[in-house]
Amino acid sequence: MSDLTKEQLSSLVTLLDGREQRIRGQMDAAAVSRTVSAEREASDDAELAEHGTEERMDDAVAEHYRMELADIAVARKRIARLSYGVCLDCGEPIPYPRLQAYPTAKRCTPCQRKHEHMFGAPSGMR
Template sequence: MPELTQAQRNSLAILLDSREERIRAQMDAANVARTVSAGPEASDMADLAEQGAEERMDDAVVDHYRAELGDIAAARIRLARQTYGVCLDCGEPIPYPRLQAYPAAKRCTPCQRRHEHMHAGPDGRR
């Protein structure tokens, strides 16, 4: 499998930038929504439970965004070190279409599946 061309690397760097901008905008919007929805206090147990569930969901979304921003930062480091597009597990090139779909990918598809399987919880979730 061929390594990435400079044009492909440049295209993927632009995709990383674009994805980071989108995530930061979504995080900003979530923070604004959280501030706005922090309005009146819950009036009963049902309202309190709903408010708690919404806060946990918001926290999970923000955690996901932070993890993705970390993946983007790590991808930029790999770009600078000329190791971008190489699977961290098997050392084989990550196919360009996979990187187009998820430019921060650190593993090829088979290794990513193996990684997810190994780190899944008892119910199949991570």
């Protein structure tokens, strides 16, 4: 069980809500930008290559956003199961300052370091 107070948990839920709202807004803006970009016709090979590069970058950003939204969904499930704020590896509470900085944290800092050392750090993971 986490050592979080009701006030701390409420503050973290607000952070998750804000983060989700911001990501969804960024995804919507990116979709509009992608639509406008797709409507332009390339006039030469250089522009065609540029469009391809932009599409790959847009896809990478969209995947990053999807991963962040998935992490938020997992955090919400852990809140519902009363396991939020507890390290997946050692079972110890994740300190509140870490959760404030990274509200989707699944591990305490020492366990996260070990995890990254053993498996590498996926992009966007702290």
